[in-house]
Amino acid sequence: MTSLLERAALDRRKLLMDRSRSGRIGTTLPPLDVPEAQLPEPSLLRDDLDLPEVSEGEIVRYFSQISQFNFSIDHNFYPLGSCTMKYNPKLNDEIASIPGFAQIHPLQPVATVQGAVKLVWELQEVLNEITGMAGCSLAPMAGADGELAGLLMARAYHLDRGDDKRKNVLIPDSAHGTNPASAAMAGFNVVTLPSDSNGNTDLDALRDSVSDELAGLMITLPSTLGLFDTNILDVTRIVRDAGGIVYGDGANLNAIVGRVKFGDLGFDVIHSNLHKTFTQPHGGGGPGAGPVIAGPRLVDYLPTPVAGRKTDNGEETFSLDAPSNTIGRMGAFHGNFGALVRAWSYIFTLGKEGIPQISEDAVINANYILSELKGYYDLPYDRTCMHEVVFAATNLRREHGVRAMDVAKRLIDYGIHPPTMYFPLVVEEALMIEPTETESKETLDYFIDVMKQIAAEAAADPEMLHEAPHNTPNTRLDEARAARRPDLRWRRQE
Amino acid sequence: MASTEFQSPYVPNTYPDRRAMLDAIGVDSIEELFADIPDGYLNYDLDMPSARNELDLTRYARELAAMNRTPGDYACFLGAGSYRHHIPAVVRQVAGRSEYMTAYTPYQPEVSQGTLQTAFEFQSLICQLTGMDVANLGMYDGSTSLAEAALMASRITRRHRAAVVESVSPLYREVLNTYVQAPGIDIDTIPASADSIPDETACVIVQQPNFFGYMEDVDRLAKLAHDAGALLIVSVDPVSLGMFRPPGEYGADIVVGEGQALGVPTTFGGPYVGLFACKQDYIRQMPGRIVGRTVDTRGEEAYVLTLQTREQHIRRERATSNICTAVALIALMSTIYLASFGRRGLRHVAELCYHKSHYAASKIEEIPGYSVPMDGTFFQEFVMKCPSSPSEINEKLLDYGIIGGADISAQVSNGMLVCVTEMNSRDEIDNLVTALTEIGGAS
Numbered sequence: 001m002t003s004l005l006e007r008a009a010l011d012r013r014k015l016l017m018d019r020s021r022s023g024r025i026g027t028t029l030p031p032l033d034v035p036e037a038q039l040p041e042p043s044l045l046r047d048d049l050d051l052p053e054v055s056e057g058e059i060v061r062y063f064s065q066i067s068q069f070n071f072s073i074d075h076n077f078y079p080l081g082s083c084t085m086k087y088n089p090k091l092n093d094e095i096a097s098i099p100g101f102a103q104i105h106p107l108q109p110v111a112t113v114q115g116a117v118k119l120v121w122e123l124q125e126v127l128n129e130i131t132g133m134a135g136c137s138l139a140p141m142a143g144a145d146g147e148l149a150g151l152l153m154a155r156a157y158h159l160d161r162g163d164d165k166r167k168n169v170l171i172p173d174s175a176h177g178t179n180p181a182s183a184a185m186a187g188f189n190v191v192t193l194p195s196d197s198n199g200n201t202d203l204d205a206l207r208d209s210v211s212d213e214l215a216g217l218m219i220t221l222p223s224t225l226g227l228f229d230t231n232i233l234d235v236t237r238i239v240r241d242a243g244g245i246v247y248g249d250g251a252n253l254n255a256i257v258g259r260v261k262f263g264d265l266g267f268d269v270i271h272s273n274l275h276k277t278f279t280q281p282h283g284g285g286g287p288g289a290g291p292v293i294a295g296p297r298l299v300d301y302l303p304t305p306v307a308g309r310k311t312d313n314g315e316e317t318f319s320l321d322a323p324s325n326t327i328g329r330m331g332a333f334h335g336n337f338g339a340l341v342r343a344w345s346y347i348f349t350l351g352k353e354g355i356p357q358i359s360e361d362a363v364i365n366a367n368y369i370l371s372e373l374k375g376y377y378d379l380p381y382d383r384t385c386m387h388e389v390v391f392a393a394t395n396l397r398r399e400h401g402v403r404a405m406d407v408a409k410r411l412i413d414y415g416i417h418p419p420t421m422y423f424p425l426v427v428e429e430a431l432m433i434e435p436t437e438t439e440s441k442e443t444l445d446y447f448i449d450v451m452k453q454i455a456a457e458a459a460a461d462p463e464m465l466h467e468a469p470h471n472t473p474n475t476r477l478d479e480a481r482a483a484r485r486p487d488l489r490w491r492r493q494e
Numbered sequence: 495m496a497s498t499e500f501q502s503p504y505v506p507n508t509y510p511d512r513r514a515m516l517d518a519i520g521v522d523s524i525e526e527l528f529a530d531i532p533d534g535y536l537n538y539d540l541d542m543p544s545a546r547n548e549l550d551l552t553r554y555a556r557e558l559a560a561m562n563r564t565p566g567d568y569a570c571f572l573g574a575g576s577y578r579h580h581i582p583a584v585v586r587q588v589a590g591r592s593e594y595m596t597a598y599t600p601y602q603p604e605v606s607q608g609t610l611q612t613a614f615e616f617q618s619l620i621c622q623l624t625g626m627d628v629a630n631l632g633m634y635d636g637s638t639s640l641a642e643a644a645l646m647a648s649r650i651t652r653r654h655r656a657a658v659v660e661s662v663s664p665l666y667r668e669v670l671n672t673y674v675q676a677p678g679i680d681i682d683t684i685p686a687s688a689d690s691i692p693d694e695t696a697c698v699i700v701q702q703p704n705f706f707g708y709m710e711d712v713d714r715l716a717k718l719a720h721d722a723g724a725l726l727i728v729s730v731d732p733v734s735l736g737m738f739r740p741p742g743e744y745g746a747d748i749v750v751g752e753g754q755a756l757g758v759p760t761t762f763g764g765p766y767v768g769l770f771a772c773k774q775d776y777i778r779q780m781p782g783r784i785v786g787r788t789v790d791t792r793g794e795e796a797y798v799l800t801l802q803t804r805e806q807h808i809r810r811e812r813a814t815s816n817i818c819t820a821v822a823l824i825a826l827m828s829t830i831y832l833a834s835f836g837r838r839g840l841r842h843v844a845e846l847c848y849h850k851s852h853y854a855a856s857k858i859e860e861i862p863g864y865s866v867p868m869d870g871t872f873f874q875e876f877v878m879k880c881p882s883s884p885s886e887i888n889e890k891l892l893d894y895g896i897i898g899g900a901d902i903s904a905q906v907s908n909g910m911l912v913c914v915t916e917m918n919s920r921d922e923i924d925n926l927v928t929a930l931t932e933i934g935g936a937s
Binding site for chain 2: 013015016017020024025026027028029030032033034035036037039040043044045046049050051052053054056059060063064066067068069070071072073074075076078080083085086087088089091093094095098099100101102103104105106107108109111112113114115116118119126129130132141142143144145147148152155176177178180181182183184185186187188190227228229230232233256258259260261264265281282283284285286287288289303327328329330331332333334335336337338339341345346347348349350351352353354355356357358360361363364365367368370371372383384386408409412417418423437438439440441467469472473474475476477478479481482483486487488489490
């Protein structure tokens with residue numbers, strides 16, 4: 001019996017090429033209905049195309065079976081700090097799949113896609129309003145793509161003014177790794193800015209860092225510590241007075257959406273990860289969308305296209321335009337329209353009443369977790385948090401040799417996705433927890449009970465935690481081996 | 495306080511729940527939780543419409559969608575980087591499973607083996623298709639893949655020029671310009687027939703088939719690049735690889751391309767998936783996410799994100815790229831598509847496109863005033879020279895229920911790029927020919 005059980009387990013993981021049987025096919029097409037043309041000379045053609053041969057039913061069963069090895073937001077709670085994994089409304093997917101949206105071609109004459117461009121324009125307008133900015137391009141295809149766009153805009157702005165010395169971008173030590181990488185791609189030097197003991201920007205360090213070489217500052221608000229920087233008005237003023245651009249990473253927009261506007265605080269340009277705050281299925285890692293939204297100083301530099309509207313005797317016409325000083329194109333077409341439709345759907349379903357409720361509930365939920373778990377885990381910054389709370393498993397490590405990783409892996413046994421770990425880098429053994437507004441008090445209570453129980457387990461049976469998770473298809477993986485001996489594709493066994 | 499009686503369907507907590515939580519936190523009101531926001535900057539007065547329910551919003555969305563002329567309702571001959579192909583139902587059904595659709599990036603491999611294994615499948619099939627050694631899990635789209643490939647070639651060769659063949663898509667060349675402006679890579683545009691490239695060129699970039707649909711002499715370009723110590727970057731249409739020679743056979747160092755043609759709807763330009771494959775030697779310079787096979791503590795095979803030391807969350811400003819997404823879901827769609835058609839099916843798709851486009855070209859050549867001016871082998875797209883402005887002709891074609899080809903008069907005077915795939919029936923092609931004949935050269 002055991003061998004058959006083993007075979008079942010192995011078969012489930014067998015790759016497509018190993019399932020292939022000559023002669024099978026998963027789909028067919030109509031026969032050719034025109035005369036055959038002469039084929040090109042054989043030297044241009046390939047004689048092998050080694051792709052799997054499997055039937056449709058086999059494809060469905062294979063992918064359905066391995067799909068069960070995943071956690072997903074439709075099945076599990078994902079308290080992932082700064083990643084904002086919230087429920088994805090089904091309505092969004094339905095609207096995005098309407099043929100008039102899903103089937104249109106990006107190069108159709110603009111007169112034939114007025115509805116699509118109108119939707120883009122409406123989304124631009126509402127994002128401008130929510131963030132307090134002047135203009136928006138929906139072209140960037142992910143948060144990091146929006147960062148790159150915003151920084152290229154800052155670069156172009158300085159160069160246009162003959163300010164070619166401005167090479168330094170200040171980035172707090174708690175920033176997402178994409179910030180320094182984007183700044184480097186945009187040709188800037190990265191200067192790291194420390195936080196003070198309260199988790200705010202260290203104003204003295206900031207004053208020491210500004211000069212006529214300052215291109216700008218890139219800051220996440222609230223920070224990746226889950227804190228609203230109470231120095232923010234001083235920060236933006238100091239940078240702007242020095243001639244720098246203030247860039248806002250919108251990764252944590254969920255905390256303040258409908259409460260406070262970036263534009264009012266002195267930001268020049270931000271991006272919004274639409275897939276986070278305004279919902280987009282994460283897809284196991286994309287696609288997303290990362291519109292870049294600019295204030296008056298940078299609005300003319302936005303990437304192309306930007307949707308425009310003209311009214312003539314009550315007749316609206318929409319266009320796709322290039323801003324006067326555009327940095328150019330971020331992608332071949334108009335951005336991830338499918339993602340934009342979903343964000344549009346989410347925003348207009350919530351409306352002016354629901355948008356402020358996002359931040360309200362996200363912040364209540366995070367502070368509830370903070371207050372209930374305080375004392376069980378260390379709290380490096382004991383302040384009211386925003387939408388996420390950063391705990392540290394330093395007490396468990398010190399007392400029982402249990403690390404943040406062990407806590408995270410043990411949560412899996414309870415059906416909860418681990419929080420963001422070891423980030424931000426400025427907190428040792430960090431566990432960064434973001435419940436989002438779409439989780440109920442009951443779910444949070446369960447999570448809180450589990451976290452308390454894991455703290456107790458750490459004292460009683462640390463070894464059991466080191467070996468967690470216990471009920472997944474695989475135990476902990478040898479990641480070092482994967483990197484040392486890269487095995488990155490199927491190969492035919494010799 | 496903005497607290498109204500509004501209850502969003504996406505938020506489970508009710509006012510009594512909130513009250514209980516605020517009590518547990520030990521604050522009287524929600525305002526206390528936002529006390530860190532400077533005085534005078536709290537602002538909930540959004541100038542936007544009120545909440546709309548599902549029924550109303552769906553109605554409005556359908557109104558907007560109805561303002562668009564939809565390929566499918568119209569015969570459509572547009573390509574130029576976004577292609578309409580038949581998408582088997584199984585692609586949408588399987589990729590739409592919420593276990594894939596709503597999963598997070600697989601940073602926790604124990605609860606992400608579904609996503610990780612399908613990613614490994616994608617990498618494998620892209621290698622099979624392109625004839626390359628390794629592939630990543632995808633970039634934003636084909637154009638950003640191309641731009642990242644140029645940056646990668648510059649890192650590998652430590653050179654700062656890129657020679658781009660002039661028949662590469664103008665849209666892709668625009669994206670390339672955006673990406674290389676800051677790193678200071680100079681772009682030299684060369685004809686496909688060039689017999690020399692500037693010194694210190696990092697890469698020769700060619701599109702196969704090119705923007706106009708025709709096959710380039712890639713063997714010659716490979717030799718030109720390699721003799722000068724440059725890498726050959728080839729941007730492919732993956733469906734063409736169902737019948738044409740893969741880039742691995744003619745010495746490409748990096749292969750990029752738009753994966754949308756493999757089972758992804760055109761969706762007004764995105765989301766798509768940029769293909770990215772290269773030779774084994776360059777793997778540590780490759781941007782994007784990569785999945786590898788390893789074992790767990792029990793020795794069982796499993797998959798994990800790997801080679802992350804190239805990535806932004808470890809190397810920060812020294813990362814190979816700032817990329818933090820992989821468009822994994824779109825890559826999954828392409829994986830299912832390739833599995834569905836398989837060895838013979840993709841060849842069939844490619845040949846249908848080949849024969850039908852050639853049929854269309856032969857019929858168009860017979861229409862007075864129209865011509866097919868370019869010689870050579872084309873795959874599924876070709877240039878049609880019109881007797882008057884292509885945009886005017888396209889406008890008239892709409893009356894016949896036809897969305898015409900891409901207006902490329904910026905590249906070819908009165909040129910229209912016509913794309914014919916298996917989606918275009920013989921009737922549609924014949925109707926196009928009839929319509930063009932009737933429209934003639936009149937303006």
